[in-house]
Amino acid sequence: xxxxxxxxxxxxxxxxxxxxxxxxxxxxxxxxxxxxxxxxxxxxxxxxxxxxxxxxxxxxxxxxxxxxxxxxxxxxxxxxxxxxxxxxxxxxxxxxxxxxxxxxxxxxxxxxxxxxxxxxxxxxxxxxxxxxxxxxxxxxxxxx
Numbered sequence: 243x244x245x246x247x248x249x250x251x252x253x254x255x256x257x258x259x260x261x262x263x264x265x266x267x268x269x270x271x272x273x274x275x276x277x278x279x280x281x282x283x284x285x286x287x288x289x290x291x292x293x294x295x296x297x298x299x300x301x302x303x304x305x306x307x308x309x310x311x312x313x314x315x316x317x318x319x320x321x322x323x324x325x326x327x328x329x330x331x332x333x334x335x336x337x338x339x340x341x342x343x344x345x346x347x348x349x350x351x352x353x354x355x356x357x358x359x360x361x362x363x364x365x366x367x368x369x370x371x372x373x374x375x376x377x378x379x380x381x382x383x384x385x386x
Contacts, residue, residue, distance in 0.1 A: 251310075258314060261378055267355050271304070329384045341371050361373070372386045373385040
């Protein structure tokens with residue numbers, strides 16, 4: 243039998259700190275403490291060679307249940323649809339108009355944080371409604 247392992251979800255992006263802080267707000271995550279010997283993340287970042295400064299950032303679930311999210315700077319921009327995406331579970335257990343209202347309310351909150359609304363996919367008799375969005379750098383995710 244396989245051993246259960248913790249996972250980390252990694253995002254390639256242009257501005258790791260900006261994207262990390264967006265996802266902290268979306269999920270209620272927090273920025274972890276800086277490495278030992280550093281007062282804060284700015285001090286740590288300034289200790290790196292210039293080409294590495296601002297190249298990575300992370301956020302964690304304060305309860306320790308959810309996976310760590312890691313954001314790394316890459317030189318290329320996003321050009322195609324994600325093959326993997328996050329589903330933010332805001333409508334669990336809700337159906338019909340009540341579910342759509344919950345999705346729309348969360349969508350409004352996230353738009354104020356810089357997200358982009360893409361498309362509301364309405365219930366089709368097999369799947370419940372979900373709302374496709376993009377984060378501050380265009381990575382797709384769903385409000386589910």
